[in-house]
Amino acid sequence: xxxxxxxxxxxxxxxxxxxxxxxxxxxxxxxxxxxxxxxxxxxxxxxxxxxxxxxxxxxxxxxxxxxxxxxxxxxxxxxxxxxxxxxxxxxxxxxxxxxxxxxxxxxxxxxxxxxxxxxxxxxxxxxxxxxxxxxxxxxxxxxxxxxxxxxxxxxxxxxxxxxxxxxxxxxxxxxxxxxxxxxxxxxxxxxxxxxxxxxxxxxxxxxxxxxxxxxxxxxxxxxxxxxxxxxxxxxxxxxxxxxxxxxxxxxxxxxxxxxxxxxxxxxxxxxxxxxxxxxxxxxxxxxxxxxxxxxxxxxxxxxxxxxxxxxxxxxxxxxxxxxxxxxxxxxxxxxxxxxxxxxxxxxxxxxxxxxxxxxxxxxxxxxxxxxxxxxxxxxxxxxxxxxxxxxxxxxxxxxxxxxxxxxxxxxxxxxxxxxxxxxxxxxxxxxxxxxxxxxxxxxxxxxxxxxxxxxxxxxxxxxx
RNA sequence: UCCUCGCUAGCUCAACGGCAGAGCGUUCGGCUGUUAACCGAAAUGUUGGUGGUUCGAAUCCACCGCGGGGAGCCA
Numbered sequence: 001x002x003x004x005x006x007x008x009x010x011x012x013x014x015x016x017x018x019x020x021x022x023x024x025x026x027x028x029x030x031x032x033x034x035x036x037x038x039x040x041x042x043x044x045x046x047x048x049x050x051x052x053x054x055x056x057x058x059x060x061x062x063x064x065x066x067x068x069x070x071x072x073x074x075x076x077x078x079x080x081x082x083x084x085x086x087x088x089x090x091x092x093x094x095x096x097x098x099x100x101x102x103x104x105x106x107x108x109x110x111x112x113x114x115x116x117x118x119x120x121x122x123x124x125x126x127x128x129x130x131x132x133x134x135x136x137x138x139x140x141x142x143x144x145x146x147x148x149x150x151x152x153x154x155x156x157x158x159x160x161x162x163x164x165x166x167x168x169x170x171x172x173x174x175x176x177x178x179x180x181x182x183x184x185x186x187x188x189x190x191x192x193x194x195x196x197x198x199x200x201x202x203x204x205x206x207x208x209x210x211x212x213x214x215x216x217x218x219x220x221x222x223x224x225x226x227x228x229x230x231x232x233x234x235x236x237x238x239x240x241x242x243x244x245x246x247x248x249x250x251x252x253x254x255x256x257x258x259x260x261x262x263x264x265x266x267x268x269x270x271x272x273x274x275x276x277x278x279x280x281x282x283x284x285x286x287x288x289x290x291x292x293x294x295x296x297x298x299x300x301x302x303x304x305x306x307x308x309x310x311x312x313x314x315x316x317x318x319x320x321x322x323x324x325x326x327x328x329x330x331x332x333x334x335x336x337x338x339x340x341x342x343x344x345x346x347x348x349x350x351x352x353x354x355x356x357x358x359x360x361x362x363x364x365x366x367x368x369x370x371x372x373x374x375x376x377x378x379x380x381x382x383x384x385x386x387x388x389x390x391x392x393x394x395x396x397x398x399x400x401x402x403x404x405x406x407x408x409x410x411x412x413x414x415x416x417x418x419x420x421x422x423x424x425x426x427x428x429x430x431x432x433x434x435x436x437x438x439x440x441x442x443x444x445x446x447x448x449x450x451x452x453x454x455x456x457x458x459x460x461x462x463x464x
Numbered sequence: 465u466c467c468u469c470g471c472u473a474g475c476u477c478a479a480c481g482g483c484a485g486a487g488c489g490u491u492c493g494g495c496u497g498u499u500a501a502c503c504g505a506a507a508u509g510u511u512g513g514u515g516g517u518u519c520g521a522a523u524c525c526a527c528c529g530c531g532g533g534g535a536g537c538c539a
Binding site for chain 2: 028030031032033035036037039050052081082083084085086103104105106107109110111112113114116117119120171172209230232234235236237238239240241242245246247248326327336337338387388389390433434435436437438439448459460461
């Protein structure tokens with residue numbers, strides 16, 4: 001394996017004049033009279049290491065088979081580069097060719113490719129500049145998220161991925177079964193599927209949210225967070241939806257919506273700042289080649305205070321605007337994409353937190369306000385991608401929660417343990433959910449969520 | 465799921481009822497301590513699939529498949 005010190009990132013920071021070895025894949029190759037230039041990438045950083053191969057070092061026949069995509073080990077000397085473009089380069093003493101990459105059939109040649117094409121070769125796209133940067137940022141962002149919560153004393157809780165409770169209520173779920181689909185057992189009288197012989201002896205699903213279980217842990221460990229895969233079986237075909245995605249869900253006890261909003265803002269600023277510091281080259285690349293508003297947007301988020309408006313205020317703003325809405329603005333209906341984007345992109349030009357939505361359009365567990373009409377919900381809206389965070393203060397009062405369940409036609413018995421939390425030592429608490437890939441879109445300027453996750457799963461598509 | 469646009473060389477696109485084209489990539493040659501190099505030449509096609517209209521279909525029509533954008537659902 002390549003041990004610390006041997007990566008391209010570290011070699012590029014070495015003082016010239018010493019021998020070194022580099023392992024990696026050839027990204028480009030250029031030939032001059034009596035000299036070859038190889039750019040070697042091992043994924044450790046945005047920059048490649050330029051290897052200079054003088055004539056006679058390697059047999060010309062072997063040199064010809066060292067093409068874009070081939071894998072090599074180069075032993076040589078790190079030297080100061082006489083040309084512009086890099087400070088340090090490697091003068092090759094010998095090259096070992098691990099594997100060739102036939103230039104006629106290797107699809108990832110040195111040219112511009114569309115994201116759609118690269119998505120079709122998801123097994124090779126990590127070697128491209130763009131996806132190298134995407135997945136380094138993804139790694140740094142995941143780490144920053146843990147760093148933030150660990151620094152703040154939050155407990156990382158692993159909520160279940162398989163769940164037999166269909167009460168999560170956040171959308172269509174994938175069923176999980178070991179029953180023979182060609183020969184399903186049926187109940188004699190009703191003809192319904194008999195789940196008693198299924199693995200869990202009842203219908204089971206992939207989780208759509210860890211929130212309810214996170215609340216259990218918040219009622220013991222005070223501040224907790226989840227960070228794991230989430231599944232939605234919705235037939236959503238948009239650049240913002242995946243069937244499998246990663247979600248971050250903090251849950252904080254002894255806290256209200258104000259604390260929740262403050263946490264969300266501090267969280268976003270911290271992780272953006274971390275990634276900007278750690279992946280400076282990658283972010284610079286996104287700003288230059290993918291979306292030239294990335295840097296200014298991120299700087300704007302880190303340095304500005306988020307705007308706060310209530311749902312009612314937002315509706316007033318929208319009603320007063322002279323925009324022609326495709327969907328009418330009306331108190332009581334949910335804000336449409338066009339409304340959210342107008343608020344965050346045109347009116348405030350920075351992230352906006354909208355709070356206190358009508359209770360009819362929000363989930364049963366959100367805390368009821370005294371006005372009897374609204375609940376303590378919050379959505380964080382960000383320019384370009386819309387809703388990035390959805391959260392709320394949770395209803396901690398047993399009687400009110402029971403009423404809300406009934407209003408929404410939900411069965412109390414299915415929520416017995418959730419209600420128990422309100423029976424035994426209930427406290428005000430709050431939390432939010434954040435789509436990891438949505439945040440990735442924000443950080444990278446990438447346009448399609450399928451291009452910020454290694455292997456996207458969407459309706460009709462689960463390749464690789 | 466709905467609306468809309470698209471599917472032609474490895475990739476990105478042109479040709480819009482009458483001989484299948486270009487750029488990039490690739491290959492070969494030239495030039496050059498090169499940097500998304502440059503100059504010259506060459507190879508590469510069942511025009512997404514199945515039917516239909518027509519003397520003749522990449523082009524028009526129908527259905528299917530796949531992809532982009534917008535909407536809904538949502539994170």
